[in-house]
Amino acid sequence: MLAFFAVVLLAAPPVTAADYRIDPARSHAAFGVRLLWLTQVTGRFEQINGDVTLSSLHDTAVVDAQIAVDSIQMSSDRFRRWVLAPEFFDVAHYPAIHFVSDPISLAMLEKGGELGGTLTLRGITRPAHFELLPSTCPLSAPQECVISVRGTIQRSDFGMNGHRTAVSDRVDLGMLISLDYAKR
Numbered sequence: 001m002l003a004f005f006a007v008v009l010l011a012a013p014p015v016t017a018a019d020y021r022i023d024p025a026r027s028h029a030a031f032g033v034r035l036l037w038l039t040q041v042t043g044r045f046e047q048i049n050g051d052v053t054l055s056s057l058h059d060t061a062v063v064d065a066q067i068a069v070d071s072i073q074m075s076s077d078r079f080r081r082w083v084l085a086p087e088f089f090d091v092a093h094y095p096a097i098h099f100v101s102d103p104i105s106l107a108m109l110e111k112g113g114e115l116g117g118t119l120t121l122r123g124i125t126r127p128a129h130f131e132l133l134p135s136t137c138p139l140s141a142p143q144e145c146v147i148s149v150r151g152t153i154q155r156s157d158f159g160m161n162g163h164r165t166a167v168s169d170r171v172d173l174g175m176l177i178s179l180d181y182a183k184r
Contacts, residue, residue, distance in 0.1 A: 020142055021050065021052075022050040022051070022178070023179060026146075026178035027175070027176060027177045027178050028048065029048060029067055029173065031043050033171045035167055036166055041167075042075070043072045043083065045069070045073075047068035048067050049066050052064075055103065059105060060104060063100070064098075064100050064101075068096060070091050088155075093123070098120040100117050101116070102116045110134060110135065111134055114130070114132070115129070115130045115131070130150065130173070131150050133149065135147050135148065143179065143180055145178065147177040148174070149177070150174045151173050153171050155169055
């Protein structure tokens with residue numbers, strides 16, 4: 001899910017490694033999962049941090065992003081406590097979700113496409129594939145660039161096996177990522 005960040009960071013003009021960062025004040029990640037096949041339960045992670053490393057030729061980039069699990073906001077405090085508990089995110093043992101993208105071409109930012117990489121959730125690392133939506137981003141002004149990514153995962157792939165009769169295994173993910181120059 002953090003692969004989304006890679007695309008955003010790639011749209012910026014060529015610079016040295018880690019010259020771009022995910023702007024945590026203007027970025028967020030969200031999820032939705034079906035409860036009892038009738039209701040969609042949603043949550044939004046408010047704290048995303050990461051950076052982008054450009055290749056030596058400045059034609060590809062790799063995104064490395066982390067989401068603070070305890071930054072989740074939900075419509076109900078009861079749901080929030082439930083998803084932070086050991087049967088779901090287990091925030092006490094696994095405080096972050098980590099994504100590292102495969103190298104992505106900078107051209108992919110405008111045309112969109114598949115964004116691959118590895119996602120680590122609850123200490124389990126799996127390949128992840130997301131859809132990067134087309135975006136118009138001025139290369140000279142990364143602060144004006146907003147990248148949108150969406151995809152799905154199976155929560156059981158990451159050891160979230162609780163309440164399988166009431167909560168769907170399929171989790172819809174989405175991210176809106178804004179970039180900025182890295183602080184020096």
